[in-house]
Amino acid sequence: MRCFDTAKIYVKAGDGGRGMVAFRREAFVAQGGPYGGNGGNGGAIYFEADEGINSLVGFRKKVHHRAEPGGNGGGKKMQGSDGRDRTVLVPPGTVVRNSQTGEVIAEMFAHGHREMIIPGGRGGRGNASFKTAKNKAPQIAENGEEGMEMWVEMELRLVADVGIIGVPNAGKSTLLAGVSNAKPKIADYPFTTIVPNLGVVERDYARMVFADIPGLLEGASEGIGLGFEFLRHVKRTRVLVHVLDCTSKDVMDEYEAIRNEIHLFDPEVGEKPEIVALNKVDASEEAATRALELQEEFRDFGIDAHVVSALDGSGVAELVTATKKALDALPPVDYEAEARAAEARRGTVARAADGKELSDFEIVDDPYAFYVKGAAIERFVQMTNWDYFESFKRFAQVLKMSGVEQALNSAGAGEGDRIVIGKYEFEWSRDNRTGALYESWKAKMDEKPAGTTQQGSRHWPHAAG
Template structure:
C-alpha cells in the first residue's frame, strides 16, 4: 500500500544545564569558578533515501525525538552534545509546518538533508559569569529547550513519464508489459487504487532506463477531489512528460470527448500540466471491431490537439516495440544515463 502523506511530531533535544563548580586543589583554598557549559541538544534531520518510495516509516510513528545534551562538568568540561536523530524519507517528500503551512523543504535528491528541529543550546557554566567584582559566581544557566513542531509530509512520486486516462483505459496492463511492476489488472474500472512505478529499459540498451508512473484512473471533477482525483493528480506534477491512454474498443463516449475531459482536469489542477509534452496512445486494439474507423477517430483527436498518436494492444504486444522508442523520444536525449 502506498502511504503518500503523514503527520508527525518532531522534538529536538534540550540543551544540557551549565555547571556550578570551583577549583579545589591543595594549597589553593579559594580556587576560582570552573563550571563547564552544557552540551547542545541533538537535531532531528530528514535524509532522502532513494530506496524508499513510501512514507510508511513516518506514518507508523507519531513522535520522533533527539537526545538531550549532557550537563556541564567541573574543570571547565563542556557536556557532551546530544545525538542527532535521522529519519529516512523517499525522494519527492515535501515537508510543511502543520500550523502555518510553511514549506520547510522539498526533498528530491538522494542524500539531501533537512533539519526539521534544531537542538537547544547548552546553558553557561559559572565560569562564564566571573567578573572583577564577582570572582566566585554561583550562577549557571539551564539549557534551552529543543525545537518542537508538528509536520505534515506529502509524497509526490518522481517519474519520467506519467500514464493518465480514464479508469480501465489499460494503463496498468501497459505498465506490467513494459516493466517488472505488477499492479493489479482486471476488466473493471478503478482496479488501480494507488500509483505504481515501473522501470523501463531502452530497446537494446540495458543501462538506459526511464521511470514510468501508473496513475489511477481520473474522472470528471478529479481536480476537486472526485474519485480521489486530487490525491492522484499531485503525483503527476513531477513527471517530465505524460502518456495519455484512450480505450479504442469503446465508442461511447467518443474518444475526442474522453481526451478533452482528461485534458481539462489536468489544466484545472495545474495549468503547467496541460503544457507538458505528451503522447496520445490508443489502447486495446485487439478488442476493436472497426479498426479503420478507430484509427481515423484517433488521428482526428491527434490533429485537434496537435499531438503525436500511436496505437497498441498490451495484451498481444501489437505496437508495443515502437511505443518504447516513442517513450524515450518523449523524454528527450538529455536524460541521465544510470
C-alpha cells in the same frame, strides 16, 4: 487497501544540557575561581531521502521521532556532550510541511538528499561563562534551551520520468506491465488500481521510470474520486503518456476532461510533453477504426499519437521509443540544483529565538494575567535557573533593560497582578530593591519539596537592600 503517500508525524529536537555551578578547589591554588562547564547542544532532526523506501507506510506505527538531549556541564569547565541527531528516512520525492502553518519545510529530491528540519536546543552556560571584572565568583548557571517540537505532514510525489494517465480502466496498468517488470493488479472494473505503481523500462542502454497514475476523472482537481490523492504524483514526472480507451464512444470528451483537470490542478503540469496512446484496438474493428481516425485528428493538432494494444503488445515498442525520444529532448534534471534552490527559498533553519532581540515583545492583557509574548524573552525565561538568587536578580535587570517593566506598568499592571512569560508565572511588584527580590526568591524556594538544597544564597548581603 490504502495508499500511504501521506503521513503526519511528531518530531522534537533534543533539549540543551544544563550549565553547572562549580569552583576550583585545589591545594596550592588560591582563589581558583568559577569552574562550571556549559551544557551540550541538543540533537537536531534531519530528513534524508532513501531510494530503498518507496512509500510512507512505515510511519503508520512510528509516529514520534525525538533527538537526544545534550549532556549537562561538569566541573573543571567540562563541556556537556552534544545530543545525537535523529535522522528520519523518507522516500525520494517527499515534501515536508509544518502541520500548523502549511509552510513547506523541506523537499527531498534524490537519494542521499539530507536536510535539517529543526535544530537542537542550545546548551546552558555554566558559571565560568558569567565571570566578569565585577563578579569574579558568580553563582549562576543556565538551564538548557528546550528543543523545538512540531507536527509535520509528509506528502509523497513519485519521482518518475514518465507518468501514465487516463480515465479509470483505460489500460494504464496493462501498459505498465507490458513495458516493464512491474506487476500491478489488473481487472476489468474501474479503480482497480488504487495505489501508484512504478516500473523500470530499459531502452538503448538507458533506464526510464514509468509511473501508473490512477484515479483521474472529471472533477479530480476538486477532490472527486481518487484523483485529488494522486494528481500530486504527476508533478514529478517529465513526460505524460495519455492512455485512451478506443472502445468508448466518448474518447475525445474523456481526453479533454482529463486535460482540463490537470490544468486546473497545476498549469505547469499541463505544459509537460504529452504522447497519446490509443489503446484497446484489439477489442473490435470499430475500436481499431476509431483509433486510426483519432490518430489523424491528434496529428492535426501537433500531438504525437500511437495506435497500441497494451494487451497483445502491438504498437507498444514504438510508443516506448517515442517516449524515450521525448525524454532525451528535455534537459537533464539537476536534483542538487533544485535542492539548493528550494533551500534558498526557505532560508536558513534556525531556532525560534535566534536573531531576535529581547526588546521585541508585546503585552497581551487578559482577564487572568498579563502575557508577555516574544521569542527571545521567552527563551531567556525558560533558560533561567531559578535555584540561584543571582539568576533572580539577572531576571529583574533584563526586564528593566528590555523595556518589559515599563511596558507592563504602562499596560496597567499593579501590585500582585499575575505576569506570564512563556511557562513562567509570577506576581508583579514595582519594588526592585535587593532585599525585596531576595524575599520573593526565598518565598519561592520555600515552596520546593522538603530536603531540597537552596542554591546560591551565600552571596546574599544580609544587610537590607
